Amino acid sequence: MSRPPAHKKGWLAHYSELIGSWAKRNSLPKDAEDAAQDAMERLLHGEHAAVLDQRAYLYRTAQNRLVSEIRRQSRYKTLSLHELSEDEHPVQQDPDVALRTAELSRALHTALLELPLKCQQVFLWNKIEGYTQQEIADKLQLTPSSVEKYMKRAIRHLQEKLQNYAPH
Known part of the structure; x- marks a missing residue:
């Protein structure tokens, strides 16, 4: 060898x-x-x-x-659509759902870009990727309390910016 x-x-x-x-x-x-x-x-x-x-x-x-x-x-149980019974399949009853979803997605993207980079990372890694706050603290070399502060700031900002998209 x-x-x-x-x-x-x-x-x-x-x-x-x-x-x-x-x-x-x-x-x-x-x-x-x-x-x-x-x-x-x-x-x-x-x-x-x-x-x-x-x-x-x-x-x-x-x-x-x-x-x-x-x-x-x-932590997350995943099933493919063919494993669900027919009555459990997601249904689009409203023809405007796709349009509203795209609009909300753009608004969320814009609101996230308004945040500092650390806030964006903490929010996305926790809410989208599923990392715990401790895992994020380790990855970003922050204290867990800093991660919590970034998360609170991100959530407050997103709630403020996206409040018009909440169901009435």
Whole structure:
């Protein structure tokens, strides 16, 4: 078996191995790639740059990231439409629903863009991606109370901007 080229030293030598190993174990290869990239980023940009065993650090970090992702995904039960009984299928009774939905979507997008970037990230990661406030705090290197403040600010702003779209 040949050795990796001389230019592949340190963390880079482990990248392909890490991706391959986790992609085989995980049903979603994109999650494995995300986990490996997050691990690499933490190693390169964090205080962990002087880790003695970079390979072990990368594997543990990627494993922790994948476990967190599996937990996050398991919070939500998903069913495909063909698994629902016919009376449970979503029905569009009002022909203007699509128009109102598109209008609301544009208004939400505009309102989100009015917020500072951290508020946007916290709101989207929590409400859309399903991350907990603690997970967001870890990702953004913030305190949990800061994440909570950003979330409250985002919700207040969105309620104010979208109040005309609430059902009467």
